[in-house]
Amino acid sequence: MSKVSVLVVDDASFIRDLVKKCLRNYFPGIRIEDAVNGKKAQAILAREAFDLVLCDWEMPEMSGLELLTWCREQDNLKTMPFVMVTSRGDKENVVQAIQAGVSGYVSKPFTNEQLLTKVKQALNKVGKLDTLMNSAPTKMNSAFGNDSLSALTGGKAAVIAPAAAPVNPFAKPVAAASAPAAAPSRGLLNSPPIKPPASSAAPTGGRGQGQLRLPNGIQQCVIKALSLKEALLVVKRTDTLPQVLDSAVLDLEQGDNAETARLNGYLHAIVAHEQKPDSEWLQLTFRFVDQDAQKLDYISRLIARGTAQKHFVPGA
Secondary structure (H helix, E strand, C coil): CCCCEEEEECCCHHHHHHHHHHHHHHCCCCEEEEECCHHHHHHHHHHCCCCEEEECCCCCCCCHHHHHHHHHHCCCCCCCCEEEEECCCCHHHHHHHHHHCCCEEEECCCCHHHHHHHHHHHHHHCCCHHHHHCCCCCCCCCCHHHHHHHHHHCCCCCCCHHHHCCCCCCCCCCCCCCCCECCCCCCCECCCCCCCCCCCCECCCCCCEEEEEECCEEEEEEEEEECCCEEEEEEECCCCCCCCCCEEEEEEEECCCCEEEEEEEEEEEEEECCCCCCCCEEEEEEEECCCCHHHHHHHHHHHHCCCCCCCCCCCC
């Protein structure tokens, strides 16, 4: 019996590794290839057949939408399942993808279950799901963060201290990164402001605001500092704590035209913002994974406009 084959296309190696790990954990008999952008994927699809393509939208050289359009113009690829995996979840983008012939849509950040559901639906429509399920699926790895960490470190011992912390990093007092002060100002960005209760200690040094999309929900955030590699964010603590290595999307809006950038990444570190174990505010280090030149240029312009603090060291 031939294996079911999947092509994963994304310019961020972290996202490609997460998708591949998820599929291989659940479908051990699956064959997976990957490509760093639409142009590379086009060359691969021209020489070999695949049962499914999982593709990002925003990529250098050739976007996911351009690749999808090209596929639907090829006689042998017109009916091939093509699922868009992207942070572009706006209605107009979904409609545009549907009009181009997309088979399914997965919004970033996604859970393993959401990704697997779309994969099963796409393969079932072309009669390939039974073939895939016959390869005796193994139990899903509940500690998926460990797989993510392995992907990041190449299987070597982790050097990220927060990754070794317990699931709840607030069981004991955690040193705060900065002292509490007055509520953050609205700053340069147009996202709705965080409004902490008068009795709470609000984060300090906010340089702007944005929206952080996590697998378990959406949170408004204060952007304390920004570099080309990462952002230092402050969010209000909720009942569901974010986890180190959670994938996420940071939405930023700026300017009179409400220019929006959706930055893909993961949570590199999480600490309490205040010097007490029941801190109402969390400080997150959000690492970017996009290699898109347009997004890097957008971040550069934000930094140039004074969004970043001078003392923030990239990669620190």
